[in-house]
Amino acid sequence: MRKISESTVRRLSLYLRFLEQFDAQGHTTVSSAELARRGATTSAQVRKDLSFFGSFGKRGLGYSVPELTGRLREILGLKRTYRVVLVGAGRIGGALAQYPGFRQRGFHVAAIYDKDPRKIGSRWNGLVVRDVRHIASDLKKEPTDIAILVTPAEAAQEVADQLVQSGVKAILNFAPIRLAVPADVAVKSVNMALELETLSFALANR
Amino acid sequence: MRKISESTVRRLSLYLRFLEQFDAQGHTTVSSAELARRGATTSAQVRKDLSFFGSFGKRGLGYSVPELTGRLREILGLKRTYRVVLVGAGRIGGALAQYPGFRQRGFHVAAIYDKDPRKIGSRWNGLVVRDVRHIASDLKKEPTDIAILVTPAEAAQEVADQLVQSGVKAILNFAPIRLAVPADVAVKSVNMALELETLSFALANR
DNA sequence: GGATGTGAATGTCTTCACAGCT
DNA sequence: AGCTGTGAAGACATTCACATCC
Numbered sequence: 216m217r218k219i220s221e222s223t224v225r226r227l228s229l230y231l232r233f234l235e236q237f238d239a240q241g242h243t244t245v246s247s248a249e250l251a252r253r254g255a256t257t258s259a260q261v262r263k264d265l266s267f268f269g270s271f272g273k274r275g276l277g278y279s280v281p282e283l284t285g286r287l288r289e290i291l292g293l294k295r296t297y298r299v300v301l302v303g304a305g306r307i308g309g310a311l312a313q314y315p316g317f318r319q320r321g322f323h324v325a326a327i328y329d330k331d332p333r334k335i336g337s338r339w340n341g342l343v344v345r346d347v348r349h350i351a352s353d354l355k356k357e358p359t360d361i362a363i364l365v366t367p368a369e370a371a372q373e374v375a376d377q378l379v380q381s382g383v384k385a386i387l388n389f390a391p392i393r394l395a396v397p398a399d400v401a402v403k404s405v406n407m408a409l410e411l412e413t414l415s416f417a418l419a420n421r
Numbered sequence: 422m423r424k425i426s427e428s429t430v431r432r433l434s435l436y437l438r439f440l441e442q443f444d445a446q447g448h449t450t451v452s453s454a455e456l457a458r459r460g461a462t463t464s465a466q467v468r469k470d471l472s473f474f475g476s477f478g479k480r481g482l483g484y485s486v487p488e489l490t491g492r493l494r495e496i497l498g499l500k501r502t503y504r505v506v507l508v509g510a511g512r513i514g515g516a517l518a519q520y521p522g523f524r525q526r527g528f529h530v531a532a533i534y535d536k537d538p539r540k541i542g543s544r545w546n547g548l549v550v551r552d553v554r555h556i557a558s559d560l561k562k563e564p565t566d567i568a569i570l571v572t573p574a575e576a577a578q579e580v581a582d583q584l585v586q587s588g589v590k591a592i593l594n595f596a597p598i599r600l601a602v603p604a605d606v607a608v609k610s611v612n613m614a615l616e617l618e619t620l621s622f623a624l625a626n627r
Numbered sequence: 628g629g630a631t632g633t634g635a636a637t638g639t640c641t642t643c644a645c646a647g648c649t
Numbered sequence: 650a651g652c653t654g655t656g657a658a659g660a661c662a663t664t665c666a667c668a669t670c671c
Contacts, residue, residue, distance in 0.1 A: 216626055220640070221619065228618045232597070246652065255599060258652085259642055266654060274648040274653045291618050292625025299617075306519055310512035316597065316614040322621075360624055361617070385620040387613075391438070391522070393461060401623035403616050407593075408522040410609050411505075411567070412434045412497050413427065414591040415528075417607035418566055419498025420422055426662070452630065464630085465664055472632060480631040480670045 223264045229254050231287040246277035296321040303365030304329040304344045313340040354381035361385045368392045429470045437493040452483035502527040509571030510535040510550045519546040560587035567591045574598045
């Protein structure tokens with residue numbers, strides 16, 4: 216498949232959300248212009264984004280809401296659910312473990328791990344925090360594609376190595392460090408402080 | 422000033438982190454190639470990013486670590502501290518309020534607000550959650566540039582309007598909705614579920 | 628000699644504009 | 650007539666490559 220840009224993928228996710236909203240409002244059909252308005256982009260951008268994957272619309276009419284919804288879920292790999300493990304039972308980790316937005320979209324946080332004996336055994340929303348040493352053996356029994364990494368920077372690479380070793384193919388990384396992983400493992404890093412810095416840049420440069 | 426791209430700003434933030442690490446290791450000078458290696462980019466990219474703001478290096482030598490650190494902090498608007506208010510005392514809001522990474526970089530979460538009477542009055546790390554109705558009068562007394570918005574989608578726009586009304590010039594938005602704000606207000610949206618979807622896309626398209 | 632700073636070249640993404648289908 | 654799908658054009662970002670200076 217042609218290389219699809221990160222920005223296109225992000226927009227596709229947005230379109231999917233908008234389609235669900237249009238569906239809830241009873242629309243059965245939607246035009247690229249309507250999706251564009253909703254997503255602060257242009258109708259040409261919407262059509263181009265979709266065109267990488269096929270032609271899903273009808274000229275003169277627009278797109279069928281249910282059909283395009285299905286296509287996008289397929290493209291984005293959302294026709295299945297994902298077992299997700301989370302490593303790092305700190306405040307952010309705990310909050311993410313219970314974040315309803317994940318489950319709604321088919322991402323099931325099935326286990327939480329930590330290294331700290333004081334946290335091991337505690338409960339987060341029904342999930343017992345397990346010792347990080349059990350990751351490898353647990354994942355052998357329960358293969359898992361996605362991990363969320365919320366450890367301190369120092370521990371992150373070591374944990375990532377174990378996850379990769381255990382067959383994890385995608386990591387959402389909140390540790391402020393660039394992870395080294397094999398080419399077939401997808402990593403997406405999120406850094407909250409950095410997001411705030413883009414704002415302070417905007418404030419300082421006006 | 423020339424228009425600076427989002428990606429350039431993000432890389433500048435990264436360079437600043439790397440510089441702090443180089444400094445901690447006792448390096449007094451650093452080359453674009455070293456910064457590039459650390460940030461998985463190219464030396465030309467580093468030089469280009471910096472060149473938008475001036476020439477800070479010495480040919481044949483590289484950049485002075487303390488000088489470039491200072492310049493970047495200036496460019497990114499980090500020579501001052503920021504008073505930050507947070508709206509939404511849920512699990513994510515509470516975790517963010519205590520996130521040490523913010524304060525380390527000069528972002529002081531000075532107040533938390535919520536609408537829910539059960540949360541108002543509770544404490545998060547020493548901060549008492551206040552009624553969201555007090556935002557306008559509080560911010561009149563204590564002008565604040567940055568807000569972090571962690572409310573449900575339904576409440577986000579209304580709160581954003583109040584924040585803007587009260588003089589807030591930058592919003593870090595975790596609500597899954599596109600905020601409408603005046604052109605002089607900077608908004609940066611973070612959507613965790615969307616980040617996971619870029620990973621499921623990667624898994625599905627291999 | 629060694630590394631910066633920067634025009635020029637290349638590559639990527641977005642927008643235009645219109646032929647073609649419903 | 651209306652809206653899609655898509656080559657072509659344009660805008661933007663990255664990389665190259667080299668003159669310039671320490």
